[in-house]
Amino acid sequence: MRNYKIDVLRGISILLVLIHHFNIPYKLHDTFLGVHFFGESLSTLIARNGNYGVTIFFVISGFLITQHTLQRSRSLADIKLKDFYIRRIARIIPCLVLLVVMVTILGAMGLKPFINQAPNDIEVSYSLTIFAAFTFWMNILIIENGWVNYALGVLWSLSVEEVFYLAFPVLCVLLGRSKGFILFLFAIICYAPYFRSLHFGEDSGVYLYHYFSSFDGIAIGCLTALIVQNFKINSSAIKVIVPVVSVLMIGLYLYAPIKEVSTWGISAFALFSAILIFCFAQNPQVHGQSFITKIMVWIGQRSYEMYLFHLIVLGLMKVFYFPKETLPIEKLILLPIYFIAVFILSWAIEKYYSTPLNRVIRKKFIRY
Numbered sequence: 001m002r003n004y005k006i007d008v009l010r011g012i013s014i015l016l017v018l019i020h021h022f023n024i025p026y027k028l029h030d031t032f033l034g035v036h037f038f039g040e041s042l043s044t045l046i047a048r049n050g051n052y053g054v055t056i057f058f059v060i061s062g063f064l065i066t067q068h069t070l071q072r073s074r075s076l077a078d079i080k081l082k083d084f085y086i087r088r089i090a091r092i093i094p095c096l097v098l099l100v101v102m103v104t105i106l107g108a109m110g111l112k113p114f115i116n117q118a119p120n121d122i123e124v125s126y127s128l129t130i131f132a133a134f135t136f137w138m139n140i141l142i143i144e145n146g147w148v149n150y151a152l153g154v155l156w157s158l159s160v161e162e163v164f165y166l167a168f169p170v171l172c173v174l175l176g177r178s179k180g181f182i183l184f185l186f187a188i189i190c191y192a193p194y195f196r197s198l199h200f201g202e203d204s205g206v207y208l209y210h211y212f213s214s215f216d217g218i219a220i221g222c223l224t225a226l227i228v229q230n231f232k233i234n235s236s237a238i239k240v241i242v243p244v245v246s247v248l249m250i251g252l253y254l255y256a257p258i259k260e261v262s263t264w265g266i267s268a269f270a271l272f273s274a275i276l277i278f279c280f281a282q283n284p285q286v287h288g289q290s291f292i293t294k295i296m297v298w299i300g301q302r303s304y305e306m307y308l309f310h311l312i313v314l315g316l317m318k319v320f321y322f323p324k325e326t327l328p329i330e331k332l333i334l335l336p337i338y339f340i341a342v343f344i345l346s347w348a349i350e351k352y353y354s355t356p357l358n359r360v361i362r363k364k365f366i367r368y
Contacts, residue, residue, distance in 0.1 A: 007297040059274050079173060103151045124145050129141065136166075143206050221274060248272055
């Protein structure tokens with residue numbers, strides 16, 4: 001059963017990512033959104049820390065994977081490895097294949113955002129980039145060589161997730177009957193901020209993109225699912241915790257660029273996200289009531305497709321509206337067009353491609 005509040009959180013996450021990536025080429029500081037607050041433009045405050053949206057995704061992903069595993073099996077140790085991997089393949093691979101095909105076609109047409117670049121003066125072949133995409137080390141390729149392919153760069157986070165989930169079921173089988181799995185999660189959670197401190201502020205982006213920079217978010221999500229299974233709190237406490245934690249998250253988001261506080265900020269944001277998810281999971285509800293809530297649920301349910309394909313839309317915009325030559329009023333016109341185009345493309349892909357293929361693959365290879 002879906003929890004609409006978690007879908008809303010996912011919707012907020014993808015919107016943060018979308019505005020962050022739009023603001024990179026089409027700086028909004030010279031529009032009315034550039035009004036200054038506390039020495040920074042409003043557009044900068046809203047857009048600069050979109051990577052926290054990915055942090056929320058990691059926590060939600062870890063929570064749902066662990067929760068679903070517990071729902072399907074008596075314990076983590078009873079996880080069915082084949083079924084787990086098939087479910088991951090069914091959800092991940094169809095969209096990944098489609099993204100690579102689309103980028104390849106657009107690149108073959110000579111459109112620059114879809115052709116490999118050499119940002120650090122290091123030539124990387126397109127075949128190696130595709131290999132990294134399908135073997136889940138795009139994040140390492142980016143760390144070592146820069147953002148080698150604009151539209152495929154989003155796959156850095158997919159690389160982090162899928163490497164974690166390659167090990168997840170095996171660790172469940174080996175450690176799931178004892179406290180070993182929980183200790184493993186705590187080890188990852190503790191090591192990540194230390195690892196980020198070792199690479200603090202590096203231009204390569206190791207503090208954001210490396211496996212060990214991001215595993216803590218997923219691990220915190222996994223741990224949250226285990227805690228939800230054993231601990232409950234009353235609704236009156238939830239009514240206090242949710243707004244307080246939400247304010248703290250907003251404060252941290254606006255406080256400073258993520259690069260300046262990455263050592264502790266990413267872990268803190270993941271922890272706040274986990275507290276919200278813990279509260280939302282106390283009383284799962286399928287449907288939201290308000291119109292805005294329903295919109296956010298709709299966005300959240302298609303967030304994976306939006307995440308993978310939004311740079312296709314933005315890349316095409318950059319072809320026709322060169323960022324340095326785009327006027328402030330044109331940016332304001334492009335912004336809603338960008339969001340609408342991403343929503344329509346993602347809806348079409350989800351409805352007619354990824355969801356049908358997901359069902360076909362599961363039906364064919366998983367025995368219920």
